[in-house]
Amino acid sequence: MKLILAPMEGLTDPIMRDVLTHVGSFDWCVTEFIRVTDSVLPEHVYDSYCPELKNNGKTSAGTPVHVQFLGNNPDMLAANAVRAVELGAPAIDLNFGCPAKTVNRHRGGSVLLDEPDVVHLLVKAVRDAVPQHIPVSAKMRLGYLDENHTLENAHAIEDAGASWLTVHARTKADGYTPPAYWEKILPIVEALNINIIANGEIWNTQHAKRCLEQSGCHDLMLGRGAVTTPDLSLCIRQNREDAVLSWQDLLELQIRFLNGPSKTEIGMVGRYKQWLGMMTKAYPEAKLLWDEVKRIKDLNEVIQKLHNFL
Structure with missing residues (x-):
């Protein structure tokens, strides 16, 4: 397949x-x-x-x-x-x-x-x-x-x-x-x-x-x-119904995403919030993180929040 x-x-x-x-x-x-x-x-x-x-x-x-x-x-x-x-x-x-x-x-x-x-x-x-x-x-x-x-x-x-x-x-x-x-x-x-x-x-x-x-x-x-x-x-x-990745794994992925190349800081923060918003449908932890970062506009501050959660 x-x-x-x-x-x-x-x-x-x-x-x-x-x-x-x-x-x-x-x-x-x-x-x-x-x-x-x-x-x-x-x-x-x-x-x-x-x-x-x-x-x-x-x-x-x-x-x-x-x-x-x-x-x-x-x-x-x-x-x-x-x-x-x-x-x-x-x-x-x-x-x-x-x-x-x-x-x-x-x-x-x-x-x-x-x-x-x-x-x-x-x-x-x-x-x-x-x-x-x-x-x-x-x-x-x-x-x-x-x-x-x-x-x-x-x-x-x-x-x-x-x-x-x-x-x-x-x-x-x-x-x-x-x-x-x-x-x-x-x-x-x-x-x-x-x-x-x-x-x-x-x-x-x-x-x-x-x-x-x-x-x-x-x-x-x-x-x-x-x-x-x-x-x-x-x-x-793997024919699994349960998750393969832990939330800690996913936090590391999100940090990788935020450290990727971007044309503008505000654009990167916006893209990340779009992704995090989608993940709230699947992960309770994403909802908690969303409440922490939804008003933040500074890229480094968002990254630091993720490191704190990690």
Whole structure:
């Protein structure tokens, strides 16, 4: 079974990828989407989204990082994919799942699922452009406002030469509201010859088991569950319902996160509070820590609070 850390804008950034792959058990992870419009992006953009390119395309723990693009221009997607590979990307992924209104309004992400011919064109353009040994994959939802084109899109992606397909088991209209319809992935698995990876609402080991059973998939992509519970991948692999990491282990992870590179101090504190807020759903200790740091704006003061708890 392969476990993959999902691309999530504003959440699984380079710092979070470093932390979660440092402790977790992921086969690879995927960058936040890089928006492509009408040009080949400068190198500093790649450095920002995927600094791991300077480490042979891997996190410090040695986990490969695939570069994800979002856009509707086949020529520019292809050219940027070539550039990413030149910079060290081990694989390219294409985003047909983003539900954000701003992205969809500019004809990117899940809105393209109403245009299977365009989906095919974009995947094929990238597949034809990069060397054959570089995998090209795609991530999609079941559809945009409905599921009328689910299989059509899946076939379009396979026929374009994708190595595998990840399916988030909801439409754009479903957003992130539970449940995820894992059973609706099964017809895709049965219809296609490439590997299908299931994604959506996997928060614990029982969810992982049920997702595998209902979807017919062998591999899983973990998203918010892996951020909320950093040892989720370990629990799934070890078939454990109880935690693998202690709260002390998690405090050390949080300190590692806060000591990571950041553009601004206030930005780092904000990102940390976002993560800690998510962890309060899983750990009583996180709620106590949240009460201690929620009003603090100074980065060093937050770090000192964590050392005090540790």
